Amino acid sequence: TDPRPGFRRVLLKLGGEMFGGGAVGVDPEVVETVARQIAEVVSSGAQVAVVIGGGNFFRGAELQDRGMERSRADYMGMLGTVMNCLALQDFLEREHHIDTRVQTAITMGQVAEAYIPRRAIRHLEKGRVVIFGAGVGMPYFSTDTAGAQRALEIGAEALLLAKGVDGVFTADPKTDPGAKLYEEITHREVLEQGLKVADATAFSLCMDNRMPIIVFNLLVEGNIARAVRGERIGTLVST
Ligand code: UDP
Numbered sequence: 001t002d003p004r005p006g007f008r009r010v011l012l013k014l015g016g017e018m019f020g021g022g023a024v025g026v027d028p029e030v031v032e033t034v035a036r037q038i039a040e041v042v043s044s045g046a047q048v049a050v051v052i053g054g055g056n057f058f059r060g061a062e063l064q065d066r067g068m069e070r071s072r073a074d075y076m077g078m079l080g081t082v083m084n085c086l087a088l089q090d091f092l093e094r095e096h097h098i099d100t101r102v103q104t105a106i107t108m109g110q111v112a113e114a115y116i117p118r119r120a121i122r123h124l125e126k127g128r129v130v131i132f133g134a135g136v137g138m139p140y141f142s143t144d145t146a147g148a149q150r151a152l153e154i155g156a157e158a159l160l161l162a163k164g165v166d167g168v169f170t171a172d173p174k175t176d177p178g179a180k181l182y183e184e185i186t187h188r189e190v191l192e193q194g195l196k197v198a199d200a201t202a203f204s205l206c207m208d209n210r211m212p213i214i215v216f217n218l219l220v221e222g223n224i225a226r227a228v229r230g231e232r233i234g235t236l237v238s239t
Contacts, residue, residue, distance in 0.1 A: 006046075006228065006229045006230040007046060007156075007157045007158055007227075007228050007230065008046060008047060008157060009046070009047040009048075009049070009124060009154070009155060009156050009157055010046065010047070010048055010049070010151075010156050010157060010158050010159075010160050010227075011049045011050075011051065011147055011150055011151035011154065011156040011158075011159050011160065012038070012048060012049070012050045012051070012160045012162060012224065013050075013051045013052075013053075013143065013144060013146075013147030013159060013160065013161050013162065014034065014050060014051070014052045014053065014084075014162050014218065015053045015055060015162070015164075016052060016053035016054040016055035016056040016057065016080065016081065016084055016143070017053070017055040017056055017164075018030060018034075018056075018162075018164060018218060018219075019031060019034075019052065019053075019056050019084045019087065019088075020055075020056025020057075023056070024056060024057065025056065025057075026056070026083065026084065026087045028087075028091075031084075031087045031088055031090075031091050032091050032095065033221070034088065034091075034218070034224075035088060035091035035092045035095060035096055036095070036096065037221070037222065037223075037224040037225065038050070038088075038092060038098070038129060038224060039092060039095075039096035039098050040222075040224075040225050041224055041228050042098050042127060042129055043098075044225065044228075044229075046228045047124040047125070047127070048124075048129050048228075049120065049124060049129070049130045049131075049132065049150060049151075049154055049156065050085075050088065050129060050130070050131045050132065051131075051132045051135075051143055051146045051147040051150055052081055052084040052085055052088065052131065052132075052133065052143065053081060053084070053142075053143040053144075054077050054078065054079075054080035054081035054083075054084060054135075054143065056080070056084070057076075057077070057079075057080025057081075057083065057084075058073065058076045058077045058080045059077055060073040060074035060075075060076070060077045060139065060140075061073075063076065063077075070139065070140070071139040071140075074139035074140065074141075075106075075139065077135075078105070078106060078133075078134040078135050078137065079106075079134070081133050081134055081135060081143060082102070082104055082106075082108070082111065082112065082133040082134055084133075085102045085104070085112070085131045085132075085133035086102065086111065086112075088100075088131055089102050089131055092129055098128075098129055099123075099126070099127065099128040099129070100128060100129045100130075100131060101113055101120075101123050101128055101129075101130050102130075102131045102132075102133055103115045103116065103119075103120055103130060103131070103132055103133070104132070104133040104134040104137075105132070105133070105134040105135060105136055105137030105138075105146070106134040106137050112133060115132065115137070117153050117154060120132075120150075120154055121154055121155070124154065130154075132146060132150050136149055141201065142199050142201070142202060144161075144198040144199050144201075144202035145198075145199065145201045145202040145205065147159055147161070147198075147202065148198070148201075148202040148203075148205040148206050148211065149205060151206075151211055152205065152209050152211060156211075157212070158211070158212045158213070158214055158227075159206060159211055159212070159213045159214070160213075160214050160216070160224070160227050160228075161197070161198060161213055161214065161215045161216070162216060162218035162223075162224070163215060163216070163217060163218065164217065164218065164219060165217060166181055166216070166217045166234055167181050167182065167183075167215045167216060167217070167233075167234035167235030168181070168182045168185060168190070168195055168197055168215050168234075168235040168237065169181055169182070169195075170182070170195075181234075181235065182235045183232060183235060183236070184235070184236045184237075184238070185235060185236075185237055186237070186238065186239060187203070187206065187207035187210075187237055187238070187239055188207070188239075190203070190237060191203075191207070197213060197215060197237060198213070206237075207239070210238075210239045212236060212237065212238040212239075213236075213237040213238075214227050214233075214234055214235070214236055214237070215234050215235045215237065216233050216234030216235075217233075217234065220233075
């Protein structure tokens with residue numbers, strides 16, 4: 001029997017880079033693929049909250065390297081994530097008729113609700129997808145950290161980290177052909193072996209609070225549903 005239970009409530013973290021399909025901006029085909037998979041999961045009865053990155057628009061650190069002031073650059077990064085949120089909301093609602101709320105850590109009442117955790121939980125209980133934008137609303141943080149923090153605050157049972165690779169490897173699979181995929185690993189082993197799962201802030205939040213992380217490949221159709229059903233895919237990081 002598989003030790004992984006199915007999940008009732010998850011926080012799905014999507015990198016922004018995938019939303020752009022490799023370019024700056026939003027690739028509607030990619031967003032549609034993701035929306036379809038999320039709709040499938042919600043229809044099965046699971047509660048899904050989403051945090052989306054903004055790497056397809058701006059990364060504060062990169063803008064800083066090119067001469068911008070870091071905090072301002074980070075705010076630009078956060079604003080970029082909101083555009084991804086709106087794109088996903090659009091596909092979920094219009095193509096799949098899934099009620100969706102966007103909540104942002106920087107208030108912008110015309111386009112989204114403010115981040116109000118208890119309200120987010122109520123939305124989830126009503127079967128709505130809640131999409132969290134603008135990260136945690138503070139410069140020097142990442143959307144991975146937002147994913148970990150939101151997962152903890154809304155009581156998600158796992159943080160699902162959707163990537164462009166199959167999971168956590170012994171080495172970088174792009175440069176080392178001998179790299180092996182871990183099916184399971186503990187938070188502590190990830191630290192001890194210096195493996196890269198999420199940034200240090202995000203990872204330590206999960207480790208300190210025993211939040212399981214499932215790292216899996218978003219590019220394999222149906223993987224979000226598999227992860228939520230508790231099937232063995234990617235890498236399970238747990239305590
Ligand atoms: N960002 C930030 N605070 C946050 C979340 C994001 O300052 O809480 C900024 C930061 O500049 C980051 C950018 O927004 O580089 C985009 O987010 P991220 O790099 O996490 O996106 P991803 O890599 O997941 O696409």
